[in-house]
Amino acid sequence: MALTKRRLKGGEIPTSSMADIAFLLLIFFLVTTTIDMDKGLGIVLPPEGDTIEIRKKNILNCLINSQGKVLLGGEPVETKNINRAIKERLRENEKLIISVKSHERTRYKDYVAVIDQLKIANATRISIAETD
Amino acid sequence: MKFSKKIKLNSDIPTASMPDIIFMLLIFFMVTTVLREYSGLPINLPKAKRIEKLKSKRHTTHIWVSKEGLISIEDKLYPVDDVRHIMYEKRSTNPQIVTSLKADEEARMGLVSGIHNELRKADALKLNYSTKTAVD
Numbered sequence: 001m002a003l004t005k006r007r008l009k010g011g012e013i014p015t016s017s018m019a020d021i022a023f024l025l026l027i028f029f030l031v032t033t034t035i036d037m038d039k040g041l042g043i044v045l046p047p048e049g050d051t052i053e054i055r056k057k058n059i060l061n062c063l064i065n066s067q068g069k070v071l072l073g074g075e076p077v078e079t080k081n082i083n084r085a086i087k088e089r090l091r092e093n094e095k096l097i098i099s100v101k102s103h104e105r106t107r108y109k110d111y112v113a114v115i116d117q118l119k120i121a122n123a124t125r126i127s128i129a130e131t132d
Numbered sequence: 133m134k135f136s137k138k139i140k141l142n143s144d145i146p147t148a149s150m151p152d153i154i155f156m157l158l159i160f161f162m163v164t165t166v167l168r169e170y171s172g173l174p175i176n177l178p179k180a181k182r183i184e185k186l187k188s189k190r191h192t193t194h195i196w197v198s199k200e201g202l203i204s205i206e207d208k209l210y211p212v213d214d215v216r217h218i219m220y221e222k223r224s225t226n227p228q229i230v231t232s233l234k235a236d237e238e239a240r241m242g243l244v245s246g247i248h249n250e251l252r253k254a255d256a257l258k259l260n261y262s263t264k265t266a267v268d
Contacts, residue, residue, distance in 0.1 A: 015151070022154040029161035038186040038232050040262040048252045064241075103243035108197075108235045111244070112178040112261055119182035131245040 014028035060093045064102040086121035101129035172196040173204050177258035178237040179266035197235035212246040230258040
């Protein structure tokens with residue numbers, strides 16, 4: 001039985017392909033990363049059981065019926081004109097609180113359109129009343 | 133006038149540090165990637181102009197509301213009255229949670245208002261109506 005002499009081999013890990021492997025992983029994570037962030041209309045709900053007395057002149061009622069028609073302070077307004085009407089009223093009274101009240105059968109789309117209009121008018125005090 | 137001899141410049145791009153750079157990019161994307169966890173319900177989001185971005189996915193929880201009036205949280209259907217328990221638990225584990233309401237544009241306000249009330253009871257007051265960007 002012939003004994004072969006053991007050769008000393010250089011114990012190196014081949015690093016030339018490391019860049020390729022890293023690139024492959026990089027591309028995988030680039031592809032799977034979802035860039036589209038969630039976006040929408042932000043609103044803060046009032047805490048439970050928190051009722052504040054507000055003067056009547058500081059409240060503007062905004063009613064939405066089941067057909068999506070809007071009644072702003074007793075007058076019918078087109079949805080796209082709400083922001084102008086609100087802006088005017090905010091100029092007169094800075095403390096104005098807009099109370100949005102919708103019918104139970106109102107479509108969410110119409111409601112979001114009204115909230116969007118309020119946001120365009122830079123109205124910060126928005127109150128959401130319960131449906132009836 | 134003297135002509136100076138042109139020096140031969142070594143015009144190689146150093147590639148030795150390339151794996152390091154690639155690895156850094158890789159780690160950045162690995163950390164920022166949030167794999168899609170829940171699929172939700174098939175909905176058509178409403179459109180709005182004045183939208184804001186939600187800051188972090190880690191602090192966001194979604195509630196899906198379909199036009200038939202189904203409510204889904206983390207791919208399970210719940211009646212309206214159960215929303216408060218789930219949201220309360222979520223809120224106690226993460227106090228800065230933001231609820232993203234993904235409701236169909238044909239959903240009825242009666243249901244959305246019910247969800248408002250449930251969220252108020254659960255003390256999860258930061259709400260975001262998820263919308264698409266309107267182009268005009």
